[in-house]
Amino acid sequence: MAFFDRFRKAENRNLENPTAPVSANDFLQIMGWGDLYASSGVTVNVDTALGVPAVWAAVNFIAGTIAGLPLHVYRKDADGGRSKVNSELSLILHDVINEDMSSFEWRKYSFEQVLTGGRAVTYIERNALGQIVNLYPLDPTKVRVERLIDGRKIYRVNAKVYEASEVLDLPFMLKANMTDARGPISQNKDAIGMAIAASRYGSKAFQSGGIPPAVLQGPFQSGASANRASEDVAATTLKLAKEGRPIMALPLGHELKSIGFSPEDMQLLELQRFSIEQIARIYSLPPVFLQDLTHGTFSNTEQQDLHFVKHTVKRWVEQFEQEMNLKFFGRGSDFYVEFNVDGLLRGDLKSRMEAYATSIQNGIRTPNEVRPIENMEAMPNGDDLLIQGATVPLGSQPNTGAPNASA
Numbered sequence: 001m002a003f004f005d006r007f008r009k010a011e012n013r014n015l016e017n018p019t020a021p022v023s024a025n026d027f028l029q030i031m032g033w034g035d036l037y038a039s040s041g042v043t044v045n046v047d048t049a050l051g052v053p054a055v056w057a058a059v060n061f062i063a064g065t066i067a068g069l070p071l072h073v074y075r076k077d078a079d080g081g082r083s084k085v086n087s088e089l090s091l092i093l094h095d096v097i098n099e100d101m102s103s104f105e106w107r108k109y110s111f112e113q114v115l116t117g118g119r120a121v122t123y124i125e126r127n128a129l130g131q132i133v134n135l136y137p138l139d140p141t142k143v144r145v146e147r148l149i150d151g152r153k154i155y156r157v158n159a160k161v162y163e164a165s166e167v168l169d170l171p172f173m174l175k176a177n178m179t180d181a182r183g184p185i186s187q188n189k190d191a192i193g194m195a196i197a198a199s200r201y202g203s204k205a206f207q208s209g210g211i212p213p214a215v216l217q218g219p220f221q222s223g224a225s226a227n228r229a230s231e232d233v234a235a236t237t238l239k240l241a242k243e244g245r246p247i248m249a250l251p252l253g254h255e256l257k258s259i260g261f262s263p264e265d266m267q268l269l270e271l272q273r274f275s276i277e278q279i280a281r282i283y284s285l286p287p288v289f290l291q292d293l294t295h296g297t298f299s300n301t302e303q304q305d306l307h308f309v310k311h312t313v314k315r316w317v318e319q320f321e322q323e324m325n326l327k328f329f330g331r332g333s334d335f336y337v338e339f340n341v342d343g344l345l346r347g348d349l350k351s352r353m354e355a356y357a358t359s360i361q362n363g364i365r366t367p368n369e370v371r372p373i374e375n376m377e378a379m380p381n382g383d384d385l386l387i388q389g390a391t392v393p394l395g396s397q398p399n400t401g402a403p404n405a406s407a
Contacts, residue, residue, distance in 0.1 A: 036186055038193020042200070046116045049185045052195045054279040057290045062283060063111035066316055067104045070094070070340040085335065089132050089328065093337060097135035098125075106137055111316070113140050114172050115283065118183025121155065122168040124327060132328065135168070145169075145179040153179065168327055170320060188282050195275035284312045309344045317341065342373065363387040 036044045049055050071093045073085040097106045110120035121143045125134040144156045155162040155169070171181035185192060273294065280287045286304035287294070317339045329335045352374075359365040368382035 036189045038189045038196075040190070040193040040197040042193045042196045044185065044189040044193045044196065046185060048196055049116070049192050052192060052199065052275070052279070054195065054276045054290050055185075055192060058279060058283040058285055059112055059115045061285070061289055062115060062312065062316070063108045065313060065344070066111055066320070066339075067108035069317070069344075071103070071107075071337060072340065073335060073337050076334040076336075092132065092135060099134075101137075106135065109137055110170060114170055114316075116183065116185055117141065118172040118186070119143075119181040120168075120170040122170075123162060124166050124168065138167075147177075147179050165327060168323055170323060184282050188278075191275070191278045191282065195272070195279065198271050198275060284315075305344070309341060313341060313344065360386055361388050 038044050042048070050059065073087060073090045073093065074082045075085050076082055093103055096102050106122070110122065113120040117140055119140045121138045121140050123136045123138055124132055125136060127133050138157060142157055145153060146156060147153050153164045155164070155167050172184060173182040173187075174180070175182060273292065276290050276292045277287055280290055280292070286307055288304050289308065321337055321339060325333070325336045328337065356365070356370045356373075360367055360370060363385040366383050366385055368378040371378055371382070
């Protein structure tokens with residue numbers, strides 16, 4: 001048996017996929033790293049995807065919006081209320097996270113990584129007393145997440161290993177193993193690849209003057225003469241396109257037939273608009289935020305603002321808040337961080353003033369709680385709750401009728 005074993009061809013297979021050889025050129029794609037290839041034949045990665053204007057707009061819009069939200073530290077009071085905490089952590093989260101990066105830049109970078117590759121990782125540096133002194137974002141492409149036998153999760157960056165309590169982890173969507181993340185670009189490579197292919201086709205169409213590919217038919221005597229004729233026709237076509245002349249003369253007996261589709265026949269504009277809608281679905285964005293005003297009106301644009309805050313920003317804000325609360329303070333703490341999204345819900349001036357008046361007159365807010373929202377200074381005696389005195393039980397209202405004759 002050992003004699004015949006020497007003549008057997010050794011199998012070169014992957015343990016995860018026995019049909020995939022380890023020596024395959026697309027081994028990195030099989031393992032989920034590197035570039036991806038869409039059905040349209042184009043290469044899809046983070047850089048090529050960001051070349052699509054709709055993807056670029058979606059990533060920058062969501063990341064920039066969340067990065068600009070006020071972020072504060074609060075403490076729960078014994079009476080059920082809360083008070084704002086001014087501490088070193090408050091300055092870190094609001095102003096600068098380390099010696100060379102602002103809080104805005106850190107948050108925008110983190111969500112750019114989440115909305116492209118699918119994950120953002122930040123190292124939490126503490127001093128000897130356990131107090132947070134710096135936050136350092138890590139390159140997510142160099143982070144490997146592993147789960148130990150006892151269930152704990154560790155983060156390996158080259159030779160350095162971090163505990164889960166030392167890291168802020170913000171994945172777009174976790175896989176079934178609870179360690180690997182799914183990225184929106186890799187999971188939707190075909191939809192994004194279609195947008196890339198449509199953009200490239202449109203560029204090539206304009207490069208050739210909008211003339212689709214054609215075949216030249218004629219009484220050619222040899223292959224060399226056919227090649228020369230096709231080169232002459234191609235050069236003449238480009239020259240006519242640059243000069244703006246639409247007519248080209250052909251020798252007698254020759255015919256030029258189109259073998260491609262024009263942008264109008266391919267419905268290129270409709271395809272690009274559909275790609276915008278597809279990308280808006282990927283990122284849960286109303287198309288109006290990607291500058292597609294096809295279905296936008298004066299009345300529904302404000303409602304789309306509310307949709308963006310309630311169904312897109314709220315999801316990311318809560319995930320980010322809970323991750324920071326868990327890693328910063330642990331379970332059961334009276335301290336917590338919270339984003340302020342009130343500024344995103346502001347309507348027009350008339351609607352805001354009516355809402356403020358209603359909340360003040362019914363004892364919901366004090367004047368000094370409303371004034372800072374409009375960037376106005378607090379006023380003396382503006383911290384008291386007010387209520388209208390004209391609303392009284394029926395039958396107890398004062399008699400304001402005309403006096404009788406005897407009086």
